[in-house]
Amino acid sequence: MKECNDYDLVNEPGHMERHYWEDLWRFRELFFVLALRDIAVRYKQTIIGVLWAVIRPFLTMVVFTVIFGRLAKLPSDGGTPYALLVFAALLPWTLFSNALSESSNSLIINSNLIGKVYFPRMIIPAASVVTAFIDFFISFIILIGMMIYYQFVPTWHILLLPCFIILALTASLGPGLWITALNVKYRDFRYIIPFVVQFGLYISPVGFSSQIVPDKWRLLYSLNPMVGVIDGFRWCILGGESLIYVPGFILSLAIITCFLWLGVYRFRKMEKTFADLI
Amino acid sequence: MSDIVIKAENLGKKYTIGHQAERAYNTNFREVLMRGMRSLWHKTKGFAKGEPVIQGDSMEEFWALKNVSFEIRQGEAMGIIGRNGAGKSTLLKVLSRITEPATGRVMIRGRVASLLEVGTGFHPELTGRENIFLNGTILGMTRGEIKRKFDEIVAFAEVSQFIDTPVKRYSSGMYVRLAFSVAAHLESEILIVDEVLAVGDIKFQRKCIGKMSDVSGQGRTVLFVSHNMGAVEQLCSSAILLIDGRISSRSKNVLSVIKDYVFVNDSNNFSCCWENPGTSEFDNDYFKPLRFFFSDKDGREISQMPIRNDHDIWINIVGEVKKMDPALYFGIGVFTETETFLFGSMFFDGHPNVWPEVKIGINTLKCRLPKHTLNEGVYKIEIHGGLLNKEFYFFPGTNNPKIFLEIKGGLSESPLWLEKRLGLFAPVLEWTN
Numbered sequence: 019m020k021e022c023n024d025y026d027l028v029n030e031p032g033h034m035e036r037h038y039w040e041d042l043w044r045f046r047e048l049f050f051v052l053a054l055r056d057i058a059v060r061y062k063q064t065i066i067g068v069l070w071a072v073i074r075p076f077l078t079m080v081v082f083t084v085i086f087g088r089l090a091k092l093p094s095d096g097g098t099p100y101a102l103l104v105f106a107a108l109l110p111w112t113l114f115s116n117a118l119s120e121s122s123n124s125l126i127i128n129s130n131l132i133g134k135v136y137f138p139r140m141i142i143p144a145a146s147v148v149t150a151f152i153d154f155f156i157s158f159i160i161l162i163g164m165m166i167y168y169q170f171v172p173t174w175h176i177l178l179l180p181c182f183i184i185l186a187l188t189a190s191l192g193p194g195l196w197i198t199a200l201n202v203k204y205r206d207f208r209y210i211i212p213f214v215v216q217f218g219l220y221i222s223p224v225g226f227s228s229q230i231v232p233d234k235w236r237l238l239y240s241l242n243p244m245v246g247v248i249d250g251f252r253w254c255i256l257g258g259e260s261l262i263y264v265p266g267f268i269l270s271l272a273i274i275t276c277f278l279w280l281g282v283y284r285f286r287k288m289e290k291t292f293a294d295l296i
Numbered sequence: 297m298s299d300i301v302i303k304a305e306n307l308g309k310k311y312t313i314g315h316q317a318e319r320a321y322n323t324n325f326r327e328v329l330m331r332g333m334r335s336l337w338h339k340t341k342g343f344a345k346g347e348p349v350i351q352g353d354s355m356e357e358f359w360a361l362k363n364v365s366f367e368i369r370q371g372e373a374m375g376i377i378g379r380n381g382a383g384k385s386t387l388l389k390v391l392s393r394i395t396e397p398a399t400g401r402v403m404i405r406g407r408v409a410s411l412l413e414v415g416t417g418f419h420p421e422l423t424g425r426e427n428i429f430l431n432g433t434i435l436g437m438t439r440g441e442i443k444r445k446f447d448e449i450v451a452f453a454e455v456s457q458f459i460d461t462p463v464k465r466y467s468s469g470m471y472v473r474l475a476f477s478v479a480a481h482l483e484s485e486i487l488i489v490d491e492v493l494a495v496g497d498i499k500f501q502r503k504c505i506g507k508m509s510d511v512s513g514q515g516r517t518v519l520f521v522s523h524n525m526g527a528v529e530q531l532c533s534s535a536i537l538l539i540d541g542r543i544s545s546r547s548k549n550v551l552s553v554i555k556d557y558v559f560v561n562d563s564n565n566f567s568c569c570w571e572n573p574g575t576s577e578f579d580n581d582y583f584k585p586l587r588f589f590f591s592d593k594d595g596r597e598i599s600q601m602p603i604r605n606d607h608d609i610w611i612n613i614v615g616e617v618k619k620m621d622p623a624l625y626f627g628i629g630v631f632t633e634t635e636t637f638l639f640g641s642m643f644f645d646g647h648p649n650v651w652p653e654v655k656i657g658i659n660t661l662k663c664r665l666p667k668h669t670l671n672e673g674v675y676k677i678e679i680h681g682g683l684l685n686k687e688f689y690f691f692p693g694t695n696n697p698k699i700f701l702e703i704k705g706g707l708s709e710s711p712l713w714l715e716k717r718l719g720l721f722a723p724v725l726e727w728t729n
Contacts, residue, residue, distance in 0.1 A: 025303070027408065029393045030401030051433040055419055055426075062421045134416045135434055136393040136408075203348050290396035293389060294311065295348050 038286070042138045049141045052128075053148035056120075060149055071153040075112050076160055079105045082225040092226045095252065096259030099168045105161055106255040107224045107248045109154065110186045114244060115215040116150035117187060121194030122211050125202050129296045139289045140282075143198050147187060154183070161255070173257035182250040185274065189243050192277030195285040202288070202296050223248050228263070236266050243277070246270025301486060301517050302368040302391065306400035309361040309386050309541075314354070360386040361397070361541045368519070373512035375532035375550060376521045377557050383541040384521045385490060388412060391519065392488050406485030406517075409436050413490070415475030420464035424455055424474055427463050431478045445481045452503075453477035473500055480507045486517045505530060525554050525634040555633050555674065568601050570697045578697060580689045582624050585679050585697045586658070587614040604706030605672075605722075609665040613679060616658050624654070626681025628663060629692050633674045637692055638720065640680055668708060668724040672716035675701045 061067040079101060086092050087100030094100045124146035125132065125139070132139065165172065201207045222244040223231075231239050239245055246267045252260035342348070361383045368374055376384050389395045391402055392410035417434040418427050428449055432442040442449075450456045453474040455466070463471055489508070508531055512518045522528050528535060528550065535553035536546040545556045570588040572578060578585055590598040591610045603609070611628055627642030643652055643661055652661050678696040682688040690696045707713060708724050716722075 025403035025405050027393065027404040028401060029390060029396060029404075031396055031398055047439055048433050051430055055422065055430055058426065059419060059421050128417075130413075131417050131434065133389075133394065134412045135410065135436075137434075137436075204343060291348075293395040 038138060042140060045137050045141055048137055049145050052141065052145035056146060056149045057152055068156060071156040072160060075105070075108050075157045078112075079108055079160075082108070086225040092230060095227050095229060095256060095261075098256050098259055099170070102161075102164055102168060102170060102256065103227060103252065103260075104225060105164060106252045106260075107222075109157060109161060110182065110247050110251045111219065111222060111224045111244065112157065113150055113154040113183070113186045114190045114247065115218065116153055117147045117190035118194050118197075119211050119215060120146040120150055121191060122197040122201060122207065124194075125198045125292065125296070126205075126208070132292050132296050139292055140195070140285060143191070143195055143285075147191060147194070150190075151183075151187065170256075172255060175254045175257055179251070179254040182247060182254060185250065185271075186247045188278055189247055189274045192274065192279075192281035195281035196277075199285045199288045199292075202292050218242075218244065227252075227260070229261070236263055237269060240266030240269045241273065243270045243273045246274070299370040300367045301370050301405045302366075302402065302519075303404075304364055304366050304391070304400070304402045307361050307364040307387070307390060307397045307402060308359060308399035309383075309390060309395070310398040311358050311360055312348075312355050313358050314356075359541050361390070364400070364538075364541070364543055366536060366543065366546060368517060370517060371512075371515045372534060373518040373520065373532045375528035375535035375553075376519065376538060377523075377525070377528060377535060377554065378538035378544075382538040384538055385412070386541075387538065388488055388490050388519065388521060404486065407436070408486045408488060409479075409482040409484035410488035411435070411479045411482070411490065412488070414472055414479065418463060418471070418475060421462055423462055424450075424459040424466070427474070428478055431475065432481075435479060435482055436484065437482060441483065449474075449477045449481050452480060452507075469497065469500075476500075476504055480504070480511075484516070486519070487511060488519045490521045491523065525557075526636055529554060529634050551633070558633050558635065558674075558676070568598060568699050568701065570699050572697075577695075578690075582619050582621060582683070583615055583617055583626055583681060583689065585613065585615040585626075585690075588612070588677075588679055588697050588699050590699065590701065591662070601700070602702035602704035605670065605703045606667050606706035606709070608667050609701070611663045611665060611677060613661045613663075614658065615661075617654060617656050620654075620656055621683055623683040623686055624681075625684050626661075626679060626690070629678045629680045629696075630670075631676040631678065631693075632720065633676070635676075635693070636720075638675070640692065642680075667706075669721065670701075670703055671720060671722040672703050672705075672707065675703070677701060 061070065064070065066073075082104045083101045086104070087094070094103050121143035124143045128142050131137075131142070164170075197207050197211065222242055228236070228239065228245055228249055240263065246262075247270065249260070249262050249267060253262050364383075364387060376387065378384050386395075388410065389412070390397045391404070392408060392412070394410075394412075415427075415431060417431055419430065422430065428446065429439070429442055432449075433439070437445075450459055453470070453476070455470050455474050458466065458470065463474070466474070505527055508518070508520070508527075512531060512533075518531070520528065520531055532550050534546070534548045535550045537544045537553050537557050545553050547553050568590055570585075572584070572586050589612050590603075591612055592598060593608055593610065595610075597612075598609070613626065613628070615626070617624070625642050625644055627640060627645075629640040630638045632638060641663055643654070643663075653659075654661070676698055677700070678692065678698045679690050680688075680692055680696065681690045707715075707717070707722050710724075
């Protein structure tokens with residue numbers, strides 16, 4: 019073992035590299051280049067291009083406002099317009115679901131790279147999340163437009179929004195890493211993700227306020243980590259009327275952290291075999 | 297410590313492959329259903345244990361590499377040769393850390409750039425410029441490095457006119473040139489290259505080989521896999537031969553390793569006499585080779601190698617002509633041990649008056665290889681032939697009937713010329729005043 023120290027790189031079975039995180043930093047340019055590639059390619063050869071990032075969440079918002087706000091007459095948080103309530107939740111949800119689907123398919127899509135070059139594999143799912151982030155920024159413009167339309171002035175809470183953006187990304191990256199690694203071995207997960215995303219839209223408080231959930235169930239409801247993230251977004255954007263349910267939020271945080279750790283751990287475990295299995 | 301930059305110890309790599317059992321055609325629905333259920337049960341069990349999904353009814357373990365150990369010193373250019381499936385690519389994958397070995401370990405000192413494929417990560421929608429940055433970064437260059445070399449890369453690839461065009465509009469030649477060009481400008485201490493020289497047209501291939509020898513000339517370490525024995529001989533200072541995942545020979549003498557390879561490649565029929573095995577392997581509508589051998593001037597078959605070069609050698613083809621065609625021809629091709637095609641000769645080479653007679657049925661044709669033509673060494677002689685300008689039945693360099701000729705001694709009557717000369721041929725030419 020002592021001999022290994024004389025060498026820069028060692029490749030042997032079950033050998034977790036000591037310099038993994040350092041390596042990840044060394045390859046940061048690859049991260050940017052891959053992210054740039056995904057962004058550059060995303061809306062190539064489409065007619066309305068980047069408008070797709072605006073249209074989809076906007077139409078979803080309209081439909082949810084009509085169904086949950088007008089037809090089902092669910093209450094909003096205080097005097098907040100229902101459309102704003104929906105859109106403030108739709109933003110993190112779209113970010114989360116896009117990031118999750120992009121990252122969980124990322125290894126399969128980039129299989130040609132994995133078989134032919136070495137780099138810390140975590141760069142691929144991490145870079146794929148960036149496109150979701152860009153889409154998020156573009157649809158953020160709609161939110162600003164809506165705020166002007168409703169003449170809604172945000173409070174200082176909005177300054178904390180970046181923290182919750184990071185939280186939403188973290189929430190997707192944890193499961194995303196795990197699933198993309200599993201996807202290499204078992205392609206079943208490719209079919210699971212669209213289902214999970216569709217399902218999650220209804221069990222997360224996107225079309226309605228989480229305050230309508232009875233108090234005794236709220237902690238249980240917060241087992242869905244997106245509940246904490248969405249509540250946080252509403253708290254930032256809509257101000258004082260949308261309250262964060264603190265025990266639930268802490269639970270969501272714990273679950274997100276737990277998933278992130280699990281994702282990274284499982285990913286690292288399987289990483290070395292990707293080239294053989296993909 | 298020493299100047300060893302790559303050290304492989306006892307490397308092994310195992311794959312599990314699945315075999316599909318042969319199916320009867322008239323299976324009924326119930327059987328299909330049962331098989332589906334069984335397979336589902338096995339896969340679920342595998343999933344619970346974390347095993348990969350392998351399609352098939354029976355599994356087999358397969359060692360792509362076994363007990364591979366070697367050391368490479370700074371500045372060495374090592375060729376890795378072997379037939380398809382011998383484990384060359386797997387070895388390179390382990391060395392470049394793409395995959396993990398099952399046993400043993402490899403230790404590397406310095407920055408490694410591996411080039412297992414031309415144009416890894418090229419995206420068709422992106423322009424040439426964008427792809428240079430993308431591909432360069434993937435291969436491990438920094439942005440600054442690429443910027444510095446950008447003009448050089450474009451010039452080498454000869455695509456400056458189209459640098460802002462999406463590469464999906466490129467011709468395949470341009471695409472490959474651009475891709476190789478990026479890789480050729482990598483600056484790393486160790487360069488691992490897999491078979492990428494087999495791209496582009498002849499002119500560009502030559503340019504690539506030139507670039508590669510520059511690289512090894514700069515004191516950088518190169519590992520090079522190729523089926524092009526000429527390139528290996530030209531570029532490498534040592535070579536290893538892999539057979540079934542094991543190192544069969546390794547030497548500083550590249551030529552001797554290549555010789556081993558060519559011998560092993562033809563181990564089952566490395567001999568100075570060939571006979572049709574009676575299979576349909578060499579069958580076609582017109583001409584079926586039956587025997588292929590050497591003889592001396594009296595027609596006595598030569599069955600012992602090596603032979604001296606101070607007598608003519610006759611190359612005999614015995615074959616059955618099944619159908620006549622004015623375009624039907626056959627003859628021989630002579631190759632060196634590095635698979636260089638030296639020359640070919642067909643029975644119609646001379647004036648039509650001296651052509652041998654070819655008739656329906658069994659023919660024996662002889663070709664005289666004049667004494668003092670070839671140098672000392674081992675030569676491979678193949679039967680070539682087909683319908684002239686229409687079709688090849690025995691295309692040069694493919695699986696043809698072949699015999700081997702080993703020449704030793706008798707190169708000249710000169711007392712000053714006792715051993716092998718430099719150069720491919722060793723003709724004794726006439727000198728006068």
